[in-house]
Amino acid sequence: MSRTSTGLLIGLMLALSPVTTLAQQKAADPAVIAKGEYLARAGDCIACHTAREGKTFAGGLAMKTPFGTLYTSNITPDPQTGIGTWTSDQFYQMMHNGRFPDGGLVYPAMPFASYTQVTREDSDAIYAYLRTVPPVRQPNRPHDLTFPFNNRSLILGWRTLFFREGEFKPDPTKSAEWNRGNYLVEGLGHCGMCHTPINALGGSRQSQAFEGGLIPMQNWYAPSLTSNKETGLGDWTIEEIVDYLRKGVSAKGAVYGPMAEVVYNSLQYLNDDDVRAMAVYLKGLAQGGPPEKASTALPSAESSLLLSLGKSIYDRDCASCHGATGQGMPPDYPPLAGNQSIQMVSAVNPIRMVLNGGYPPGTSGNPMPYGMPPFAQKLSDDEVAAVVTYIRTAWGNRGEPVSARQANELRAATLN
Amino acid sequence: MTYCLFPLTALLALVALPIGTAQGQTTERAPDTMAARVLACAPCHGAEGEGTSDAYFPRLAGKPAGYLYNQLIAFRDGRRKYPPMNYLLEFQTDDYLKKIAEYFASLRPEFPPPVPPVDSKEILARGEAIVKNGDAQHGIPPCSACHGPTLGGMEPGIPGLLGLRAVYISGQLGGWRYGTRTAFAPDCMQIVASLLTEDDVKAVAAYLSSRPAPADPSFAPRGSLPMPLECGSEPH
Numbered sequence: 096m097s098r099t100s101t102g103l104l105i106g107l108m109l110a111l112s113p114v115t116t117l118a119q120q121k122a123a124d125p126a127v128i129a130k131g132e133y134l135a136r137a138g139d140c141i142a143c144h145t146a147r148e149g150k151t152f153a154g155g156l157a158m159k160t161p162f163g164t165l166y167t168s169n170i171t172p173d174p175q176t177g178i179g180t181w182t183s184d185q186f187y188q189m190m191h192n193g194r195f196p197d198g199g200l201v202y203p204a205m206p207f208a209s210y211t212q213v214t215r216e217d218s219d220a221i222y223a224y225l226r227t228v229p230p231v232r233q234p235n236r237p238h239d240l241t242f243p244f245n246n247r248s249l250i251l252g253w254r255t256l257f258f259r260e261g262e263f264k265p266d267p268t269k270s271a272e273w274n275r276g277n278y279l280v281e282g283l284g285h286c287g288m289c290h291t292p293i294n295a296l297g298g299s300r301q302s303q304a305f306e307g308g309l310i311p312m313q314n315w316y317a318p319s320l321t322s323n324k325e326t327g328l329g330d331w332t333i334e335e336i337v338d339y340l341r342k343g344v345s346a347k348g349a350v351y352g353p354m355a356e357v358v359y360n361s362l363q364y365l366n367d368d369d370v371r372a373m374a375v376y377l378k379g380l381a382q383g384g385p386p387e388k389a390s391t392a393l394p395s396a397e398s399s400l401l402l403s404l405g406k407s408i409y410d411r412d413c414a415s416c417h418g419a420t421g422q423g424m425p426p427d428y429p430p431l432a433g434n435q436s437i438q439m440v441s442a443v444n445p446i447r448m449v450l451n452g453g454y455p456p457g458t459s460g461n462p463m464p465y466g467m468p469p470f471a472q473k474l475s476d477d478e479v480a481a482v483v484t485y486i487r488t489a490w491g492n493r494g495e496p497v498s499a500r501q502a503n504e505l506r507a508a509t510l511n
Numbered sequence: 512m513t514y515c516l517f518p519l520t521a522l523l524a525l526v527a528l529p530i531g532t533a534q535g536q537t538t539e540r541a542p543d544t545m546a547a548r549v550l551a552c553a554p555c556h557g558a559e560g561e562g563t564s565d566a567y568f569p570r571l572a573g574k575p576a577g578y579l580y581n582q583l584i585a586f587r588d589g590r591r592k593y594p595p596m597n598y599l600l601e602f603q604t605d606d607y608l609k610k611i612a613e614y615f616a617s618l619r620p621e622f623p624p625p626v627p628p629v630d631s632k633e634i635l636a637r638g639e640a641i642v643k644n645g646d647a648q649h650g651i652p653p654c655s656a657c658h659g660p661t662l663g664g665m666e667p668g669i670p671g672l673l674g675l676r677a678v679y680i681s682g683q684l685g686g687w688r689y690g691t692r693t694a695f696a697p698d699c700m701q702i703v704a705s706l707l708t709e710d711d712v713k714a715v716a717a718y719l720s721s722r723p724a725p726a727d728p729s730f731a732p733r734g735s736l737p738m739p740l741e742c743g744s745e746p747h
Binding site: 147148355356358359416424427428451452453454455456457462463464465466467468469470471472473509510511 | 539540541547548549550551552553554555565588589590594595597598599600601602603604606607610
């Protein structure tokens with residue numbers, strides 16, 4: 096009797112154990128799911144994997160690249176069209192190594208070159224969360240790439256050149272806060288995708304990490320995070336960087352363009368400790384150096400004419416908000432004097448702000464932002480060039496003059 | 512003692528200085544008003560949403576908040592396409608867009624003087640007929656049936672039609688006919704616009720833009736007009 100029941104019990108246990116494991120896998124710990132949701136925010140998955148007015152995480156967003164248009168994939172748990180049949184191992188392989196479950200290569204528009212740093216534990220949490228979002232039956236749209244980029248085997252070459260697989264390794268000589276910031280910025284945050292120069296092959300130049308670059312197809316310049324002449328944050332306080340990342344506005348400047356998307360969909364949801372850690376790490380990226388002297392080159396007759404036209408436009412159209420001496424009324428009317436994004440070598444961002452205006456994102460910390468009016472319909476190319484030249488060189492700013500041609504070219508920039 | 516005191520004083524002075532500067536900087540803030548927040552709209556729509564000399568940009572002031580809100584959402588989400596608007600609104604919340612809509616709905620700036628009609632009397636008469644009586648033979652309801660006898664619109668989702676220029680009106684009607692402007696289903700304006708001929712569109716635009724400012728610039732209260740067809744933007 097006892098032998099029989101023991102045997103039965105063992106039999107039952109054997110039979111039950113796989114079921115239990117499966118059940119556990121299906122209903123993951125709510126704390127893990129919540130952590131996964133948070134980390135998915137940090138990775139900004141939603142921005143690319145959700146189309147305009149589309150179902151959340153169902154993909155289908157068109158991503159224009161110099162090589163053609165990619166359509167993002169469905170990452171809901173639908174078994175036919177999403178990732179419902181994937182295991183956590185397969186999900187990790189995608190995040191860590193940029194490979195589909197069948198071993199196929201993923202186009203590097205998916206930032207696996209950054210996500211490779213994500214720990215297995217965090218990847219599993221994101222996986223657990225994505226299994227809980229509503230499944231959507233929506234087949235992936237085939238990519239529309241031009242020859243020869245429609246040949247996936249080319250990705251092998253790209254990977255050899257630009258992909259370094261490897262989880263994040265903390266630097267024991269640095270603080271826990273710095274390491275956390277490093278992990279978030281370089282890993283899930285995938286900041287380097289825009290803030291590192293892109294070469295002709297669409298690869299980020301690791302030797303120039305965070306040195307800034309023009310974002311292909313969008314015509315916005317992602318400033319250098321290492322040079323204090325650009326958006327190197329060496330001269331910013333931690334508080335100012337935290338405000339910028341979380342609220343979208345700060346005493347030093349506000350976010351517009353593609354960075355507004357990052358704050359809107361991702362950074363505003365991160366907790367104070369994590370944003371602060373990112374700020375500490377970002378501030379540390381800036382390479383120190385004495386501030387440069389104001390340009391002493393005497394203006395030529397032409398640029399002096401440009402400047403006097405620029406000043407009269409500034410006094411008429413800009414000074415009421417940004418102040419007669421460019422001091423602004425921070426954080427809502429950003430200062431222009433001493434503002435690095437005005438003085439960068441690339442004048443793309445200030446020209447675009449004058450032409451198109453813009454709103455910082457509406458965030459929980461700044462729910463009703465103030466907008467910069469567009470001036471494309473009011474100012475001629477010459478006038479845009481004049482006023483941008485003026486704000487780049489007045490009040491001790493050290494930018495170079497811009498030409499009417501530069502202004503004209505950006506009138507055709509894709510807005511949205 | 513003196514040796515110790517000196518650096519301490521110097522340190523205090525250094526600490527005090529930045530605080531003073533910070534306080535100086537924080538005193539001048541942007542005005543905490545909606546007008547200041549929506550200044551970005553002013554170059555095209557006027558400082559009070561009254562419209563500008565550019566005929567392609569519509570008057571916003573005094574249109575029902577529900578209508579303005581629907582448009583702001585449609586621009587933000589890319590369903591109504593005009594890149595400068597899509598760009599400006601892309602990262603704003605529903606709550607904020609509602610406040611912007613309510614703000615412009617509450618304004619009552621003066622109407623611009625009506626544009627002297629350049630079209631023939633026959634065209635204007637055709638426009639007036641469609642606006643007031645519709646065209647039963649072609650199944651076209653009168654504009655006034657939904658937009659009100661004074662053409663001031665109806666809460667929450669039907670806009671007023673006065674104070675707009677002919678090119679804007681014909682542009683929007685054209686947008687509905689060709690499917691580039693859409694609204695929530697049933698999209699009644701898509702149905703109405705597709706019944707209009709090009710000449711009808713021209714006539715309606717010419718007549719509406721020639722109308723003087725209404726004596727009472729308010730919109731009709733919700734549900735006060737018996738609408739001849741169902742509209743997704745105007746839930747019953």
